[in-house]
Amino acid sequence: MAGPINWFSQIASITKFGLLSIPQRRGAVVATVIGIAGVVTVLVGVLSIAAGFRQAMTVSASPDGAIVLRSGADSEMVSGFGRDETRVIADSPGVARTAQGPLASAELFVIINIPKRSTGTDANVPLRGVEPAALLVRDNLKIIRGRMFDWGKDEVIVGRGAAQEFAGLEVGSKIKVGRYEWPVAGIFSADGGVAESEIWTDAKVLQDAYNRGDSFQSVSVRLNSPGAFQQFKDSLTSNPQLNVKVVRQSEYYAEQSETITRLITTLGFLIAFLMAIGAVFGALNTMYSAVAARTREIATLRALGFGSSAVVVSLMLESLLLALVGGILGGGLAWLAFNNFHTSTMNWQSFSQIAFAFKVTPELLVRGIVWSALIGLIGGLFPAIRAARLPIAAALREL
Amino acid sequence: MKFFHLIWCNLKRKKLRTSLTLLSIVVAFVLFGFLSAIQQALVGGVEMAGADRLIVRHKVSIIQLLPVSYEARMDRIAGVDFATHQTWFGGIYQDPKNFFMQNPVEPEKFLQMHPEIILPPEQEKAWLATRTGAIVGRRTANRFHWKIGDQVPIQSTIWTRPDGSHTWEFDIVGIYDGKDKGTDTTPMFFRYDYFDEARQAWGKGQVGWYTIRIKDPSQAAEVAKRVDAEFENSPAETKTEPEGAFIQGWAKAIGNIVLIVAAILGAVFFTILLVTGNTMAQAVRERTGELGVLKAIGFTNGRIVGLVLAESCLLTVLGGTLGLGLAWLVISRGDPTSGLLPMFFFPTRDLLIGLGLSVVLGLVTGIFPALQAMRLRVADALRRM
Numbered sequence: 132m133a134g135p136i137n138w139f140s141q142i143a144s145i146t147k148f149g150l151l152s153i154p155q156r157r158g159a160v161v162a163t164v165i166g167i168a169g170v171v172t173v174l175v176g177v178l179s180i181a182a183g184f185r186q187a188m189t190v191s192a193s194p195d196g197a198i199v200l201r202s203g204a205d206s207e208m209v210s211g212f213g214r215d216e217t218r219v220i221a222d223s224p225g226v227a228r229t230a231q232g233p234l235a236s237a238e239l240f241v242i243i244n245i246p247k248r249s250t251g252t253d254a255n256v257p258l259r260g261v262e263p264a265a266l267l268v269r270d271n272l273k274i275i276r277g278r279m280f281d282w283g284k285d286e287v288i289v290g291r292g293a294a295q296e297f298a299g300l301e302v303g304s305k306i307k308v309g310r311y312e313w314p315v316a317g318i319f320s321a322d323g324g325v326a327e328s329e330i331w332t333d334a335k336v337l338q339d340a341y342n343r344g345d346s347f348q349s350v351s352v353r354l355n356s357p358g359a360f361q362q363f364k365d366s367l368t369s370n371p372q373l374n375v376k377v378v379r380q381s382e383y384y385a386e387q388s389e390t391i392t393r394l395i396t397t398l399g400f401l402i403a404f405l406m407a408i409g410a411v412f413g414a415l416n417t418m419y420s421a422v423a424a425r426t427r428e429i430a431t432l433r434a435l436g437f438g439s440s441a442v443v444v445s446l447m448l449e450s451l452l453l454a455l456v457g458g459i460l461g462g463g464l465a466w467l468a469f470n471n472f473h474t475s476t477m478n479w480q481s482f483s484q485i486a487f488a489f490k491v492t493p494e495l496l497v498r499g500i501v502w503s504a505l506i507g508l509i510g511g512l513f514p515a516i517r518a519a520r521l522p523i524a525a526a527l528r529e530l
Numbered sequence: 531m532k533f534f535h536l537i538w539c540n541l542k543r544k545k546l547r548t549s550l551t552l553l554s555i556v557v558a559f560v561l562f563g564f565l566s567a568i569q570q571a572l573v574g575g576v577e578m579a580g581a582d583r584l585i586v587r588h589k590v591s592i593i594q595l596l597p598v599s600y601e602a603r604m605d606r607i608a609g610v611d612f613a614t615h616q617t618w619f620g621g622i623y624q625d626p627k628n629f630f631m632q633n634p635v636e637p638e639k640f641l642q643m644h645p646e647i648i649l650p651p652e653q654e655k656a657w658l659a660t661r662t663g664a665i666v667g668r669r670t671a672n673r674f675h676w677k678i679g680d681q682v683p684i685q686s687t688i689w690t691r692p693d694g695s696h697t698w699e700f701d702i703v704g705i706y707d708g709k710d711k712g713t714d715t716t717p718m719f720f721r722y723d724y725f726d727e728a729r730q731a732w733g734k735g736q737v738g739w740y741t742i743r744i745k746d747p748s749q750a751a752e753v754a755k756r757v758d759a760e761f762e763n764s765p766a767e768t769k770t771e772p773e774g775a776f777i778q779g780w781a782k783a784i785g786n787i788v789l790i791v792a793a794i795l796g797a798v799f800f801t802i803l804l805v806t807g808n809t810m811a812q813a814v815r816e817r818t819g820e821l822g823v824l825k826a827i828g829f830t831n832g833r834i835v836g837l838v839l840a841e842s843c844l845l846t847v848l849g850g851t852l853g854l855g856l857a858w859l860v861i862s863r864g865d866p867t868s869g870l871l872p873m874f875f876f877p878t879r880d881l882l883i884g885l886g887l888s889v890v891l892g893l894v895t896g897i898f899p900a901l902q903a904m905r906l907r908v909a910d911a912l913r914r915m
Contacts, residue, residue, distance in 0.1 A: 158811060162804035169801040173794055203696045205626060208593065209688040211732075242591040244769070250782050253769075255591055309590050309767065341594075342765075374694075390629075394871075398568060402561065406798060409557035413805045416550045420812065477783040482592065484783065 141437050145445035148428065149421065150452070156424065159417040164457040166413040167506055170406040171461025171499040176469045177399030178498070179489040181392045184476070187292075187487035188388035189381065191324035193270040194357040195227070196380035199350040199367065204376065206387065207240040207349040208482070214345040216373055220352070225363030227353045229267070234353040236265035239337045239346075242483045243308055243330075245297045247475070254475070256297055257329045257483040258287075258308070260337030260347075268351045269326060277302035277317030282333050286316045290327035292486025294318050296475040306330065311340055325384065328475065328486040351380075387478060407506055414510025418450050422518045429518050430526030439519035446515035447508060454507020458500040465499070466491045537841045540813065548845065551809040555849025555891070556856065558802040559884055562795060563857025566880035569791045570712075571871035573781040579774035581747040583643070584754055586613075586740040587776075589767040595736035596766050598726075604742060607760055609753040611745050614639035617725070617738035621684035621698070623674065630670050631717040632684060633738070634725035643741055646709040653678070653704030661724045665704035667715030669864075676702050684718075690730045698728070714873050741773070799891070807895040810842045814899035821903050822911025835900040842896030843889060850888025854881060 153160050199220050204210035212220075214237075221235035228234065239260035244253040263282060266272050280286035287306060294300045305312045313332065321327045338345065354363055364377040378386075422429070429442060470491040475484045541548050586604070588594035595617075604613035616633040623630070637657050641647060649657075649665060657663045666676060676682060680702045690696055700720050708715045726734060744753045754770035761768045771779075814821070821834060829837075858876050865874040 158808050162808040165804055166801045169797045173797055177794075203685065203687060205622075205687050209620060242593055244589070244591055247782070252779050252782050254779075254783055255593075310763075401564070402794060405557055405561045405564070406801075409554040409561075409798070409802065409805075412550045412554040412557070413801070416547060416554075416805065416809065419546060419550070474785055476785045477780075482783075 141441035142445045149449040163417040166410045167457030168461035170410045172465045174403035175465035175499040179491045181395040183490040188384040192381035195354045202376045220350045225359035236262040237347040260334035271322040280316040287332040288317045291320045292327035296486040418514035422514045443515040447511040450511025451507040454503045458503025462496045462499045556853040559853025560857045571874040583773040584742040585776040586770045589769045611743040613742045615737040620687045634722040649706040656703040663703035664700035664720035666718040669715045671705045810899045831904045838900035839896040843892030846892035
């Protein structure tokens with residue numbers, strides 16, 4: 132009897148009817164909406180930590196960059212090379228060159244204790260000794276305050292993130308490295324990448340201060356093109372003088388961030404999943420009481436010839452709508468509270484601190500809203516089915 | 531107690547609503563338990579720290595090594611009972627994901643320093659007799675199905691053997707347990723003499739950090755100062771702090787976990803508060819008439835408030851107990867991140883806090899409906915019958 136248009140208009144009128152009755156049930160409705168908003172806030176918030184960390188790690192990588200470590204080393208911290216080896220690596224085929232020579236920087240990587248601003252306790256801040264090519268090997272490195280350090284002088288430049296997280300790293304202040312005091316010449320940025328957590332100085336200066344002789348820990352190179360990687364890698368691994376591991380910058384940083392992102396995502400999902408179950412119960416409660424309050428109305432509509440499928444769909448729509456409001460609210464709250472929240476944590480591979488900002492990405496917001504929609508659908512389904520199955524005569528008798 | 535039946539029947543009246551509310555309370559307390567365990571795993575080490583132990587490390591950073599000769603000098607400092615050292619080995623068993631700590635130690639002094647490590651005497655004897663011997667904690671032994679007598683290869687990311695290889699073979703001679711459940715039984719310990727002889731020239735005679743047992747815990751700060759003064763102006767200056775502060779430093783390095791956990795719990799309980807409060811408010815509203823009857827037959831205001839509060843508390847305590855029990859079951863199954871959280875367990879203290887919290891939750895959610903019930907005027911209420 133009823134065409135699809137009639138069916139839709141039935142749904143529309145029942146839904147409108149339901150929505151108009153919300154003010155009468157505002158306690159329950161508010162509880163549900165806020166419950167779902169809570170789930171989405173926690174989900175998006177926790178995952179934004181992982182997203183921010185991953186982003187800091189991945190923007191650090193340029194597609195034609197590669198890092199050479201001693202074979203068996205899983206981070207720069209435990210790698211090591213002599214001068215002869217770093218020279219062979221720099222002169223390998225595939226490495227880009229300028230008039231000044233190959234774009235390769237042999238580097239040292241150590242950590243020093245500097246107090247965290249937020250807690251006042253010592254944190255392990257990475258201190259990197261670099262060669263002049265370092266600024267060309269990495270993308271987007273800019274001095275934003277002060278100036279570059281002078282090569283050969285006891286001076287450092289500090290990454291923007293490190294300057295923000297740790298105390299006493301302003302231009303003009305001095306950092307204490309053992310018995311030495313090195314002035315901070317400038318602050319640099321690196322597009323939010325991991326280098327921003329570091330302090331840089333001349334590799335030679337660092338070698339002297341740490342009694343490292345003429346040794347290095349890693350070599351960062353820029354290749355002619357991303358495609359030159361295989362050629363570069365093959366020439367190094369087939370060289371009997373060397374015992375090295377060659378990785379793309381992107382792979383290296385992905386490996387470095389894996390532990391912590393795994394930890395955060397596992398725990399984040401678990402927590403959000405449990406909360407979602409709780410929210411489903413809340414939503415079920417609200418919709419069941421919505422159905423109970425409207426038993427007579429629904430029975431009347433059914434008696435008037437409204438289809439049971441229209442009742443089911445419209446009740447689920449109502450629940451979905453409430454859940455979406457909660458989802459959007461939660462996502463917005465997470466965005467306000469967590470986006471670009473600056474913090475630092477430990478890189479478990481090298482024990483050094485990495486400053487980064489939480490990132491509430493659009494994908495996370497979409498994920499949060501999808502979760503809220505699912506909660507709404509599940510929370511609406513069973514009450515809707517109950518409403519559709521109401522024995523009309525019995526329900527009308529309650530009038 | 532004689533009203534228990536009435537309260538119980540009231541809860542049973544809307545079975546569906548009660549059970550849904552109950553389930554969301556259960557979920558909230560499962561989360562509570564779970565987050566307690568996470569927090570315990572990340573920052574709980576601080577409580578396990580010995581009050582009479584100091585940690586001495588290189589002043590510049592923990593990765594700088596200290597000369598092994600410092601041990602004898604430390605032993606002579608006033609207030610020091612004895613010192614022993616450990617070194618970070620940074621080994622990998624089969625796959626980098628299988629993370630656990632392995633450190634070379636001086637077996638006798640190590641066991642004396644750490645009474646929380648329980649090793650059967652015959653296994654201790656075997657360790658002292660086997661140069662390549664290693665002892666491993668119960669948790670790691672179970673994880674990799676290691677038995678006494680097994681030979682395990684560990685790839686070191688740091689230390690190279692004279693032949694240039696990174697693979698070190700160890701003989702498992704003992705499996706130790708922790709004195710209580712907070713003791714980390716994931717690390718493996720092996721002999722420093724074997725390690726120092728076998729490592730390549732780099733680092734020989736150098737160790738990672740020292741642990742000092744002090745004679746009087748109340749003198750910790752003074753002794754720490756004396757130790758640092760002893761090595762001042764040497765090529766390897768030291769930084770000495772109580773073990774608790776040292777562990778706390780690591781926890782803080784990971785980030786402000788306590789704050790994050792508290793924020794999540796806050797969000798969860800706020801949500802549950804709303805859901806439960808809403809249920810109770812509905813229940814009271816529906817029963818306005820009955821409450822009027824109770825009042826009419828002489829129930830005092832106090833008794834009415836008591837009835838409503840007892841109902842909400844019964845609901846939350848029931849949910850809380852179920853939730854905490856469930857959390858305990860899940861948590862006993864162990865670390866969900868395979869190795870990153872070695873001390874993952876449900877602390878008894880938090881279990882009690884959870885129970886207390888369930889009572890508080892019941893009182894907070896019940897109080898407004900209870901007051902509402904108390905203020906009912908008998909005549910108005912009866913008119914709504």
